[in-house]
Amino acid sequence: MPASWNKLAFFSFDIIAHLRLHTDEALLLKSKLDEIHDSTKQEKIFQHQIIQSLVFNLLFETAEMYFKHLNLSGKKAVSREEELYIKFMKLAQQYSQAHKDLDFYSQKLCISDRYLIQVCKDISGKTPGTILAELLLHEAKLLLKKSAIIT
Numbered sequence: 264m265p266a267s268w269n270k271l272a273f274f275s276f277d278i279i280a281h282l283r284l285h286t287d288e289a290l291l292l293k294s295k296l297d298e299i300h301d302s303t304k305q306e307k308i309f310q311h312q313i314i315q316s317l318v319f320n321l322l323f324e325t326a327e328m329y330f331k332h333l334n335l336s337g338k339k340a341v342s343r344e345e346e347l348y349i350k351f352m353k354l355a356q357q358y359s360q361a362h363k364d365l366d367f368y369s370q371k372l373c374i375s376d377r378y379l380i381q382v383c384k385d386i387s388g389k390t391p392g393t394i395l396a397e398l399l400l401h402e403a404k405l406l407l408k409k410s411a412i413i414t
Contacts, residue, residue, distance in 0.1 A: 282332045292328075295321040347372055348386040351379065352394070359398040365391055 284292070299317045307313060354368055362368070368391060369376045383391045 282329060284328065288328050291324065292321065295324060344382045344385060347374065347379070347382050351383065351391065355391075355395055355398055359395050360402065363395055363399075 295317065299314060299321065302310065302314050302317060350372055351368055354371055358367065365376050365379065369379050372379065374382075379391055383389060383394060387394065389397075
């Protein structure tokens with residue numbers, strides 16, 4: 264596995280990281296969570312996008328703290344495989360509902376299906392098909408929760 268796999272693994276669906284936060288770090292994360300909570304109460308045209316960006320901000324602040332506590336540098340250059348994996352994940356989040364076939368993503372990334380499978384396995388330990396299925400399952404759970412709240 265690539266040396267920086269741990270950096271990307273922090274954002275994996277099945278990784279649970281534990282660390283003891285300093286008071287200032289805990290307060291920062293609490294303020295981020297409060298900001299997300301407050302945004303859910305507002306009716307805005309771009310509310311979904313605002314909340315999404317706040318969640319991303321929370322995740323990256325958390326990752327920054329995690330790597331700081333582990334004395335890891337986030338400044339290492341991303342490998343070609345990591346770059347492809349990140350691009351695949353962005354495409355998967357954008358198109359997973361409409362495109363479930365591996366060929367679609369391989370063509371978008373200008374690589375072969377086989378290479379995409381190898382990259383995903385090397386970086387995440389999962390095949391692209393598994394990743395797409397997990398995204399769809401996650402989306403279905405969110406929709407079920409949302410419909411349960413509405414009814």
